[in-house]
Amino acid sequence: MATQRKNLPLYLALACFLGIIAIFIVDGYMGIYDTVTVTSGELPQKIEADFWARPDNVWSTGGNRGEKVFFRYEVDNRQFSSYAADVEVSVWRSQEKVRDLLARQMSVGAFEKGEMEWAVDTVELLPSTTPPEQSFQFTVLIKRGELERRVIIYINPSPFPPKPVPAR
Amino acid sequence: MKIEFILFGFGILFSLAGIGYLAAEYVKFLSEAGKLLSLLLTIGLFSFLSRYFKIMGW
Numbered sequence: 208m209a210t211q212r213k214n215l216p217l218y219l220a221l222a223c224f225l226g227i228i229a230i231f232i233v234d235g236y237m238g239i240y241d242t243v244t245v246t247s248g249e250l251p252q253k254i255e256a257d258f259w260a261r262p263d264n265v266w267s268t269g270g271n272r273g274e275k276v277f278f279r280y281e282v283d284n285r286q287f288s289s290y291a292a293d294v295e296v297s298v299w300r301s302q303e304k305v306r307d308l309l310a311r312q313m314s315v316g317a318f319e320k321g322e323m324e325w326a327v328d329t330v331e332l333l334p335s336t337t338p339p340e341q342s343f344q345f346t347v348l349i350k351r352g353e354l355e356r357r358v359i360i361y362i363n364p365s366p367f368p369p370k371p372v373p374a375r
Numbered sequence: 376m377k378i379e380f381i382l383f384g385f386g387i388l389f390s391l392a393g394i395g396y397l398a399a400e401y402v403k404f405l406s407e408a409g410k411l412l413s414l415l416l417t418i419g420l421f422s423f424l425s426r427y428f429k430i431m432g433w
Binding site: 213214216217219220223224226227228230231234235236238240256257260 | 383390393394397398401402403404405406408409412413416417419420421423424426427430431
């Protein structure tokens with residue numbers, strides 16, 4: 208009896224440790240997590256799931272004029288049930304929709320990952336009358352159910368705009 | 376008796392290593408309530424351990 212009482216703090220410490228582990232598993236590991244990988248030029252940028260939990264969760268990246276920006280959207284379902292949601296991707300500028308890129312249903316099994324890929328063509332987005340020295344910004348809006356993820360694409364101006372050939 | 380203490384020491388070290396690993400990997404995914412509860416349990420863990428060592432005469 209005396210030994211049991213002596214060991215009581217040790218058992219309580221063990222209970223605290225198990226409680227911490229349980230919190231980390233249930234609250235930290237379990238759930239739905241999404242990751243976006245943006246590849247512009249040769250540089251892939253991975254936007255991890257914890258970025259979306261921040262208050263300033265708008266990612267900004269650059270893109271070269273005339274090139275494509277590639278997106279890969281991964282949804283990690285860490286639940287015991289399967290997960291399904293409608294994913295809509297669109298491009299916006301000045302609070303107006305420029306174009307829809309993707310609208311598809313995603314279904315992910317328990318403890319599996321789902322993936323979607325698309326590309327944003329800067330040639331299609333820029334108006335043909337845009338001067339090469341002008342920069343542009345677009346927002347790629349990814350809607351998964353009620354959740355929204357925003358990635359801003361900054362399209363760089365051409366460093367050396369073509370000069371008109373002087374008339375002879 | 377001494378071997379018990381050595382084993383307890385190993386147990387404590389492994390526990391701390393486990394908490395450290397989980398904290399490094401998953402603390403960013405915890406909700407605010409989860410972080411608070413984890414903090415309280417960590418305080419409880421250390422206080423109970425120190426009480427245990429006090430009882431054992433350390």
